[in-house]
């Protein structure tokens with residue numbers, strides 16, 4: 001049984017692409033055949049985050065327009081067994097594909113893959129409709145900010161009105177030091193507000209920037225907290241019975257003293 | 268005061284964020300268009316005018332939030348209807 005999962009958010013820049021890359025990579029490390037589909041036509045970057053930008057020959061629009069077969073457009077990631085990327089077109093726009101065509105692509109991918117992850121563009125227009133068209137499940141990404149949570153709420157409403165009834169939340173870029181001093185909404189605050197179940201949380205971690213610079217998903221990094229958090233939420237996604245990672249355990253006394261000092265000295 | 272705050276390590280901009288969000292979402296979720304409110308306003312005016320003379324310019328209909336006992340918010344339709352005078356023949 002294969003599953004098509006769309007990673008969406010409404011607001012841009014909250015971590016959809018990063019999340020798609022990391023969940024997909026870890027799924028393949030766990031032995032699942034996984035396809036990543038970039039539906040951000042015109043602004044593709046899943047290829048860059050995955051470090052596969054130099055391997056692109058054909059893209060999603062080429063497949064839709066019959067310029068090539070689906071298999072020809074899939075880029076095999078040589079580092080991870082069973083991981084493939086279907087890149088978006090860079091020089092076209094969202095209207096080059098319609099929901100019907102997206103559904104037939106995901107249906108074809110289902111024959112060969114265990115998991116198909118769809119990286120959704122920002123917004124609620126055509127790109128969003130394309131991305132959710134063939135999906136069984138949605139992961140809604142937000143950050144602990146008013147605008148991002150507001151957009152997530154809107155997206156949840158739209159998903160509810162669509163065929164994608166199964167959805168879960170990912171809260172990205174949590175800064176524990178800010179949460180501690182009451183300057184950032186915590187997990188409970190956000191869960192109070194949104195009518196959705198929590199899949200996982202990801203800390204704000206500069207290692208993500210470093211790994212993205214190199215085109216290597218953070219999830220392969222044994223030590224980083226963000227890597228651990230992505231492994232944790234992927235385990236939960238595939239039904240392993242593990243609790244949501246506690247970002248607090250890695251928040252030591254030193255950090256606490258540092259943040260206290262920062263507050264006192266800034267006043 | 269500041270010193271006290273520093274020791275406690277607590278500021279509360281997140282509470283401000285949370286409250287603003289709750290209010291925002293009440294409006295977003297109610298999904299009210301100005302056209303809908305105009306319709307409601309028109310019909311309320313028609314009904315009420317049978318009984319009282321109302322100040323049409325002062326009539327105001329909006330969606331607000333109402334705090335429930337469990338501290339969550341629900342949308343409420345709030346109408347402010349200034350009365351000029353009661354109609355005599357109805358009393």
Ligand SMILES: Nc1ncnc2c1ncn2[C@@H]1O[C@H](COP(=O)(O)OP(=O)(O)O)[C@@H](O)[C@H]1O
Nearest residue numbers: 012013014015016017018173203204205208212
């Ligand atoms: N948890 C995180 N910690 C630090 N940086 C992050 C984190 N998540 C995302 N980023 C950075 O934020 C930016 C936007 O992320 P991206 O995944 O491209 O968002 P989206 O696809 O939603 O537009 C990128 O530069 C990414 O490296």
Ligand SMILES: [Mg+2]
Nearest residue numbers: 016017040045
């Ligand atoms: Mg993106």
